[in-house]
Amino acid sequence: MSEIRLSTTSYVVLGMIALRGPSTPYDLKRAVGHSVGYFWHFPHAQLYSEPERLAELGLLELSAEQGGRRRKTYTLTPSGQAALRDWLASPTNEHFQMRDIAELKLFFNEVGDPADVTNLAHEQIKQHQQRITVYEDMVDRFGDSRSARPRMITLELGLEMEHAALRFWSALADGQLDRLRAARRPSS
Known part of the structure; x- marks a missing residue:
């Protein structure tokens, strides 16, 4: 296993199939769009390759239709399950990545018109x-569901980040x- 190089996209695919069960690339694209796609962006073409x-x-098993649409369905193998569990158990030392065009524009604001910042x-x-x-609607829809409860932690983090961003932009x-x-300063 140590010679196999897996990317974050690899783990997204393994994780989605672990949660959903057998999936086609189209199933994966839809599932990502309704879940991790809110906070982890990547080209969806990768969900096909x-x-x-x-x-x-050997991390997924392929089952392909012989006729019709020739749909390919993938299932997690025991090796795939082990790779996913190893990844989940390993520490993450990287700070979160933020790719925010608005923050980039804010950085270069002195080159533009001051009204651009307000706009x-x-x-x-x-x-x-x-x-x-959107996130609060998701909490209302899925908050009481036992099966969704573990993933609700991610939604809570997303809400906290959105509220923090809203506080910043409102103050600006x-x-x-x-x-x-x-x-933000601690009181003495």
């Missing part, structure tokens, strides 16, 4: 409010960044 690679490595802040407020609504739009900084 990666299962095939994992099958070649950017107002647009970000709307976007974060919309995402909070209102000219209140000093208030936000003061709120």
